[in-house]
Amino acid sequence: MIRALLFDFDGTLADTLPLIYRCFREMWVEIDGRERSDQEIMNHFGPPEEEIIRREVPAEQLEYTLHRFYTLYAELHPEEVRLETAIHRLLRHLKTHGYQVGVVTGKGRRSAEISLSHLGMEEMVDTLVTGSEVNRYKPHPEGIKTALEHLGHSPEEAVFIGDSSADVRAGKAGGLATIGVRWFPGADPRPFDPMPDQVVASPEELMSWLERKTGG
Incomplete structure (x- = not known):
């Protein structure tokens, strides 16, 4: 689950x-x-x-x-940076349905907090792990493992979602299911290497995938 x-x-x-x-x-x-x-x-x-x-x-x-x-x-x-209503809708959907949300990013904490504040996402994120808090950066899974510890979940209970091959490698190294996203203009057109478990082209597609996985 x-x-x-x-x-x-x-x-x-x-x-x-x-x-x-x-x-x-x-x-x-x-x-x-x-x-x-x-x-x-x-x-x-x-x-x-x-x-x-x-x-x-x-x-x-x-x-x-x-x-x-x-x-x-x-x-x-x-x-x-434009406020994307579909991303907000996705995060609200997750919180409403009882999921915990984490952000694991290579950017520093100061810039991450600026972005979360500007985009109104602070209250939607249960844990934030940035490049400022880890010793090994993606594709190493240190940040992912730290976020799971904060949330109290096992790798089998989580999925990692990102737009780069480094994200996919980090998620797989941490033992999580992985989803690759290609939903912003100018996204890297190269295939993921390795391939994630699923590739989605919109936040709505991610919600549909999650509903299929959970049966509701």
């Missing part, structure tokens, strides 16, 4: 990648005058943004750069 649904965040619960690219691009232009492409920025993904910045910025500029990144992230959020 599925009792908990764990979600990735960027590209899964919110189409935040354009915002992330823009914040890193504007931040780096201020620091060294060179504009990075989306691909150059993506190549740094894995650790949370504070760790990426710490690795790339001289120590004397670190405090200012972190402040600047998060200022940009908060200021540009309403402009770059």
Whole structure:
């Protein structure tokens, strides 16, 4: 019986990648005058943004750069990230039907909390595990296992939902059923590797899958 649904965040619960690219691009232009492409920025993904910045910025500029990144992230959020009513409807459906909801994301806690607040999702999430709290990032399942411990559920009682192959690998490594989502414009067109147990193209399709699995 599925009792908990764990979600990735960027590209899964919110189409935040354009915002992330823009914040890193504007931040780096201020620091060294060179504009990075989306691909150059993506190549740094894995650790949370504070760790990426710490690795790339001289120590004397670190405090200012972190402040600047998060200022940009908060200021540009309403402009770059649209509130998706279908995602809200999905989360409300899950809470109404007694499921627990977790978010397991590689982004840092500060940016995750900014996004959850802007999108009105804080009260819909029972546990949040970010890249700031783990030592090993996806595709390692540490964050997923931590979220399950917080919720008090076994892997057999949960499913992990994400938009990347790293999400699928992390979910499988944690012993969970996995769902790959392709519901935002600009989603990665490449096939998942490995394939998740199910691929869905809309939040409504995810709800239908869950109803079939639970018989109601």
